[in-house]
Amino acid sequence: MSKENILRIEDNIDRILVGCKKTIHFVLVGLLAGGNILLEDVPGTGKTTLARSLARSIQADYSRIQFTPDLLPSDVTGLSVWNQAAGRFEFKPGPVFTNILLADEINRAAPRTQAGLLECMEERQVTADGVTRKLEEPFFVIATQNPVETSGTFPLPEAQMDRFIMRLRLGFPEGQAEVEMIRRHLHSRLMEDLLPVASKEDILEARQEIRTVRLSEDLMAYITELTGATRKRKDVACGVSPRGTLALVRCAQAQAWLQGRGYVVPEDIKKLAVPVLAHRLVLVQRYGMSKDQKVIIEQVTDRLHVPSEELHEGKGEDA
Numbered sequence: 001m002s003k004e005n006i007l008r009i010e011d012n013i014d015r016i017l018v019g020c021k022k023t024i025h026f027v028l029v030g031l032l033a034g035g036n037i038l039l040e041d042v043p044g045t046g047k048t049t050l051a052r053s054l055a056r057s058i059q060a061d062y063s064r065i066q067f068t069p070d071l072l073p074s075d076v077t078g079l080s081v082w083n084q085a086a087g088r089f090e091f092k093p094g095p096v097f098t099n100i101l102l103a104d105e106i107n108r109a110a111p112r113t114q115a116g117l118l119e120c121m122e123e124r125q126v127t128a129d130g131v132t133r134k135l136e137e138p139f140f141v142i143a144t145q146n147p148v149e150t151s152g153t154f155p156l157p158e159a160q161m162d163r164f165i166m167r168l169r170l171g172f173p174e175g176q177a178e179v180e181m182i183r184r185h186l187h188s189r190l191m192e193d194l195l196p197v198a199s200k201e202d203i204l205e206a207r208q209e210i211r212t213v214r215l216s217e218d219l220m221a222y223i224t225e226l227t228g229a230t231r232k233r234k235d236v237a238c239g240v241s242p243r244g245t246l247a248l249v250r251c252a253q254a255q256a257w258l259q260g261r262g263y264v265v266p267e268d269i270k271k272l273a274v275p276v277l278a279h280r281l282v283l284v285q286r287y288g289m290s291k292d293q294k295v296i297i298e299q300v301t302d303r304l305h306v307p308s309e310e311l312h313e314g315k316g317e318d319a
Contacts (some may be wrong), residue, residue, distance in 0.1 A: 005198040006032070006206050007258070012057045012197045016190050017046045019177030023168050026275055027054065027142070029258065032206055033250040036141035038106075038156075038279065045170040047144040051102040052191060058203055059196040060099035060138070066211050067109035073116030077126045091128065096120050097135060100202060103143040107153045110319020114160055117141065121163045138203045158238065158282055165247045166272075167279035206257070213253040214263040218307040223248055223269060228279060229300045235291060238282035248276045266306045273301050 006028075014026050027050065030037045039047045048064070055062035065076060078094035095101065096117070104115060120126060124135045143164070145156070161167075173181055175181040184190060223245060231239030252268040259268075 003206070005202050008197040009054070009057045012194065013050065013053045015184070016049055016053045016194065017170070018181040018184065019173040020046065020050075021168050022033075023170050024050070026166055026168055026272075029251050029254045029272070030165045031138065031140050031203065032210055032254040032257070033165055033247070034138075034207060035247060035250065036143070036163065038164040038167045039142060039144045039160070040147050041144070041169045041171065043146060045172065047142075047170060048102060048104065049154065049191070050170070051100055051142045054142075055100040056191070056194045057196055058099075058198045058200055060200050061136075062100045062102070063095035063098040064102040065095050065105050066104050066106060067113070067319055068109060069110060071109045071113050073113050074128075076116045077111065077120070077128055080129050090130070091131070091133070093133075094126075096126060097133075099136060099138055099140065101139070101141045103141055105145060106143040107145040107156055109154065111154055111157065114154065114156060118160060118163065127264055138200055138207075145262075158280075161279050162241055164279065165251065166275040168275055169316055198242075210253050210257045212252075212262070213256050215249060215253065216263070216307075219252075219264055219266065219269065220249075222266065222304065222307050223252075226269070226273065226300060226304055227277065229304065230277070230296070233296065233300075235284050236281055236296065237284045240277050240280050242278045244277055248272060251276050270301055270306070273297050 009028055010024050011020065013191065014021055017024065027037055031054070039050070041047060051064070052062060054060075065071075071191055075093065076094050077096055078092050080089040080091050082088075083090045106117075120135060120139070124139050125136065126133050126135065135307060145153075172178075227240040227245045227248070229239075230236055233239070248269065251272045252264045255268045256262070256264045273299050274294050278297045281293045281296060282292070283293065285297075
């Protein structure tokens with residue numbers, strides 16, 4: 001497996017999405033960490049384009065589900081259909097049987113349909129009619145939701161939010177970036193011309209290498225102190241779960257690997273704290289408490305003592 005192929009994925013997607021390098025990088029971190037991504041942004045910022053260009057960049061199968069209030073769980077996972085000629089029921093796989101799944105406007109579907117994705121996202125399998133079917137790896141969900149429009153939407157429950165390894169935003173391109181976007185799209189069909197730079201097998205091999213990235217005892221304590229601090233705040237009803245702690249570890253390992261290191265440093269953790277942890281907080285709704293999740297994670301991170309980096313550069317620390 002060539003690490004250069006993995007690194008080229010970011011540049012390949014950047015050909016389509018101008019001015020979004022930070023978000024593209026975090027999406028790649030989430031993919032390599034084995035998680036799923038929630039893109040929360042207004043319409044037209046490139047969420048669908050990001051998912052399609054990622055699938056093309058790694059030669060992966062791609063499916064898109066437009067979530068609507070009348071969507072059923074079987075529309076997502078598949079269902080058994082009676083085959084009269086064969087005299088038996090046959091399972092017809094749903095769109096989740098893919099590699100890159102775009103769950104578009106996921107908060108427009110009813111809770112029971114949203115719940116149909118939980119098993120897929122966490123256990124990489126679908127259980128229907130008493131039969132469990134494994135999903136092909138890599139399996140990566142990119143879900144989108146509009147943070148502005150609330151009419152006809154169903155807020156994602158905390159259990160589902162916790163299954164997204166990161167929540168990200170693309171934002172609007174600024175100044176010259178939007179001019180460059182126009183220039184690139186003016187006389188070309190960028191998506192149709194986008195060529196793969198890696199393969200699904202590269203992603204799976206990279207995941208195996210990432211699991212060997214070292215994490216010192218000091219940084220283990222630092223991460224648990226960070227997540228534990230969110231559970232003690234008076235303005236937080238429910239802090240970061242143990243699943244969130246492990247998610248931060250996996251993402252920090254992926255970040256270190258992409259930077260060419262075999263060990264995690266404190267900066268990896270601080271850089272990922274907000275996208276990995278903020279959406280997992282359930283805030284106390286009380287008069288005078290107007291802080292958002294991002295601000296709380298930033299405050300907790302700023303107040304913690306950061307371990308020295310001297311011990312994290314490979315002198316026999318425990319993995």
